[in-house]
Amino acid sequence: MSPVLQSPSTGHYTSLAWRKESPPPDPVGLCPVWKKVLYKRQPFPDNYVDESFLEELRKNIYVRRYSYWAVVFESAVVIQQLCSVCVFCVIWWYMDQGLLSPQNLCEIGLGFTLLGYMVFDLVDHGVGRKDSGRTRWDDLKSALVFVAFTYGFSPILKTLTESISTDTIYAMSVLMLLGHLVFFDYGANAAVVSSTLSINMAIFASVCLASRLPRSLHAFGMVTFAIQIFALWPSLQRKLRAHTPRTYTCVTFLFAVFALAGLMTISSVGTLLFSLLLLSVTFLCPYCLIRLQLFKDNIHGPWDEAEIKEDLSRFLD
Numbered sequence: 001m002s003p004v005l006q007s008p009s010t011g012h013y014t015s016l017a018w019r020k021e022s023p024p025p026d027p028v029g030l031c032p033v034w035k036k037v038l039y040k041r042q043p044f045p046d047n048y049v050d051e052s053f054l055e056e057l058r059k060n061i062y063v064r065r066y067s068y069w070a071v072v073f074e075s076a077v078v079i080q081q082l083c084s085v086c087v088f089c090v091i092w093w094y095m096d097q098g099l100l101s102p103q104n105l106c107e108i109g110l111g112f113t114l115l116g117y118m119v120f121d122l123v124d125h126g127v128g129r130k131d132s133g134r135t136r137w138d139d140l141k142s143a144l145v146f147v148a149f150t151y152g153f154s155p156i157l158k159t160l161t162e163s164i165s166t167d168t169i170y171a172m173s174v175l176m177l178l179g180h181l182v183f184f185d186y187g188a189n190a191a192v193v194s195s196t197l198s199i200n201m202a203i204f205a206s207v208c209l210a211s212r213l214p215r216s217l218h219a220f221g222m223v224t225f226a227i228q229i230f231a232l233w234p235s236l237q238r239k240l241r242a243h244t245p246r247t248y249t250c251v252t253f254l255f256a257v258f259a260l261a262g263l264m265t266i267s268s269v270g271t272l273l274f275s276l277l278l279l280s281v282t283f284l285c286p287y288c289l290i291r292l293q294l295f296k297d298n299i300h301g302p303w304d305e306a307e308i309k310e311d312l313s314r315f316l317d
Helices: 016-021 051-056 068-074 076-096 102-123 127-132 136-158 166-183 195-210 216-243 245-264 268-295
Strands: 004-006 013-015
Touching: 068 076, 068 268, 076 102, 076 166, 076 195, 076 216, 076 245, 076 268, 102 216, 136 195, 136 216, 166 195, 195 216, 216 245, 245 268
Parallel strands: none
Antiparallel strands: 004 013
16 A cells, blocks of 8 residues: 655645655756747747758749840830930920921821821720720820910910029930839839829920920920820820830831931931940840849848738728
């Protein structure tokens, strides 16, 4: 029979045989296991991790693999906008020197606008127009209202910046055109992209430059041309890019040749520098982008922020 002891404080009896069969754990001999939880108190420092913490380490899991010629094709958007700014500056220089009359500019602009309008509808067979709910009559009314207001306010645009020096006007125009190139929507999902800000900066630059032309009719022609090349032309290019990539590539090449030919009549050095810029953007920058992908070392693991991948929209009803 096993001996029995009575506790002096509680009066309970305890079997000594039970104590021999179930000895208390020895805190010195046990090694506590670390767990990645925050709600449990553990005998470890707050910054402690064990070897299992890096088992979930992943590198470059979201890296995109680029094709060189695909990147060259995407660079055509930048080429288009650089050439648009170049053509705009060349046209302004021709009008400022008296080599191009505003009547000829308006006639040429009207002809190209009608041609682009027809191409815009033929590319997708009018599907985009049906989706937007606009008719040709709506487009004609919008165009007439814009032309009427621009022509009516052209004397004001001509005298708007008379109190500002010409050097300041040129500096403001350069900054506005650079801002137009920076904020233009090239198709990237970035915070810096703002189509509204981009087109407004381009129109502001056109108003500044138009105020230095001889007559108000020159200002009207310049502002109208700015709308055509900075607002209507990119819309047509996006439609060509989405439906006919080969035509889009050919149009980009011809537009670049036209811009270089116009710049050649003004400055051979400027033409050389601008052609080097276009070649760098088209061929050198895509090569550098692909080469830099080899040096990416993005790490992902348990330290990343938690992402809720479940669709929780049902709770918003």
